[in-house]
Amino acid sequence: MDRRPDLRVRAVLTLRTLLAQLGKTLLVMAACHAVLVGVSLWLFPPTRDVDALDRSALYRGAFERAVFGALESGFGDGRQLVVIGSSNALLGFRPSEIEALLPDVRVHNLSTASMRMDEIRQMVQLVWDVMPAAQRKRTTFVVTLIFASFPPPKSLYVRREAGVAHEIRRSGAFVELDGDLVPRWTGPPLTAALLLRRPLALAEVVADELSSLGWGVQEFLSAAFRKRVFDPSLLAQRRPDDVLLFPRADTPHGKLASLAFFRAALAGEGDGLGRAQFDELARLRRWAEANGVDLVLVGMPVPGWVRDGLPYFAEYERELRRVLDDPGDGPGARFVDLASADLPMWDATHPEPGGTSAWAARLIEALRDARAQDSPQ
């Protein structure tokens, strides 16, 4: 038989206990979060500018580094250059080296490895979206172009999920609408969200450092399982800060191997590059024109043996010219071509590690030349 008054009393007491316990738990969790926010600000204060290779920064993921790191830098009041491209831009255009040549300009390098043109476009638009309006007028976007950013639909580069797409989904701060990345919030809510998600980034730093320490164990296990080599000396290795993706290509054999990689990874079925990624470049130009974005497209250095050795390179140049020569609704972007520039190369696309200052100097020279051509006489 129900004894209602007794049941009601028990219910009230139980609910009060439940809510009290939940409340206390949430309070402790909030306190933990606040402490971690503080620790993250103390260990990793917001950086002045973003170097995507900077391992002392809070954000370790390529996308987070690019967008959240740039956001936290506050963009500043002066002129800035935002470099977005693939691994050759990541390694070749070091912010400190460029800033040494342009003292009044801040440089953010938001490039990541293996960016396709559609991802590059999304990143440019995304950074533009989260940037304060006042800062947009003082920003030049430098987008680097390389044949590897224009893979055909069936190629390996398109079939696998790109790192940037994965990170965008993980961040939770952006949604994809009609191929564009749109921030969920802007302004103060975005700033608050950025602050509150710092503990996540801090946890990733811990994971990243542990991974770095465990690099030796990974190498040892990989050698044991894959190559059946038992080498305890591998255990002591630490992950190098600047991991070059490809072996050096300065011998005939190295060059052949490099060409074989790009043929396999990009050309795939051998049908050519197709137009899809070139249309993304055209879309970027149209968007830049429509929004008044100061956009510079940089054709990245390509050695002669690559031009001659890749079957689709002629198609790449032809399609690039087609997009760039299309008058459209306006120029949309300036184009500087470093494809034939004589710069120190490591392999088919990447700079020689000790030669990046030459890359920086060549880029600045080309940018100044392009600006001089545009300036009224």
Add this chain to the structure above:
Amino acid sequence: MQFVSVEFLAFVALSLGAFHLAPSLSARRTVLLASNVVFAAFLASSPRMMVPMALFLAGSFFLVRLVRARRERGVLALVLVTTIGTFVVMKQYVPTSLFPTWQEPYSVIGLSYVLFRVLHLAIDGHEGALAEPVSARAFVNYCCFFPAWLSGPIQRYEDHARQEEAMARVELSARDVHAALSRIVTGVFKIGVLSGVLFELHGQLAGIRLEPAQPPHFALTLATAAALYTLYMYYNFAGYMDVALGVAALYGFRLPENFDRPFSSGNMLEFWNRWHITLSAWFRTYLFNPLLRALTARWGSARRGPYLGVLAYLITFTVMGLWHGSTPIFFVYGLILGVTVSGNKLYEIEARRLLGKDAFRALRANPLYAALCRGSVFACFSAALVCFWATPRVRRAVLDDPLLTAGSYVGLTLLASVVLALASWLRTRWESTTPRLHHALQGAVARQIALGVRAYVVVLLVVLRWTAVPTFVYVPF
């Protein structure tokens, strides 16, 4: 609706609030019923998909009432055949063209465990163990109790009914709520972090690196992949049980435990008293015991008696394997379980006979022997679980080279022996050398802070991983 999801949290919060605010026992029963129905609705993408399940429940309810009212063996047989037969057809264990079937897609999630509960009610009703007829509401609340719907634990009806009766007197203390929340946090950690990481590691190893053409490499990778899968299965399943028990506790229900440190078992018989405990208990009560009685009645003697138990184990565990699925691989799985358990029993019988009881007891107390036994249990179970994840190519390689497979098994046994012995030693050291810490953590404030910190770390890790939390490994069953 996954247990580790915002939707489930919101659902439990609303249900819990409504439950404790309900003004009477009858109202609480109704809130529980509504919660179970809502949870069921989330298991399928449309309500129509749950119609066959609803019809199964309705039909089973009628049959349970019938068998209690008419306690003839023929009626029981009819009820059992009808219920099990319908289950077999719904799970498509037989070609569906032989029977009239539902033409649209339908959900069978949790059906296996509903079946266990229905059979338990039918058999106990026939034997007069149910004091009163089961009402429709009580039947649904028992069979479809949402924390235990997906994969148990399988609670006995009388236990559930008694606790349901006591719902009017539920009053949770701070310690009760703390224990429940702590259990839920532990479960989320096991599911969202541990099982996720183990699943990924296993996937990398089994998917890419398991190459039968490279024998020593294959043996090592097979053993490692098997071990990782076993651990993934344990943390996934045990984690879901932790969440289920913790959530049930917030309603004032104490569900039976389903895991009790299974990898500390010294033999396969003990293992099945520690792994999926309620399933083992169900099979022991409703299959093994009656089967053994029947075998003993038919062929029993003082000499044959123990060996009939061996046979009963073999049959029981083979059937348990078949319950998981109808394909040949599940028969193999059940056979491996049956052979290992019955083999273990046979070994114990013969060892006692040859060594004598005292000597055998002394042998079992030997630390090295005990460690090897624990390792062997782990390796046995891991070997059985290979059926669930190995591709046809890997299975062929395992069968084509028994020596290699045996080597892999021995290696896993030795490795597991060392690791489990180390884990046991560490646990003992921790428990014996930190009494002051344990004592300090007994205070209310300390416990609250510890829970909050644990919950925060778990949430951070789950969000950080941001991979799809592995689905409950037992959902397909």
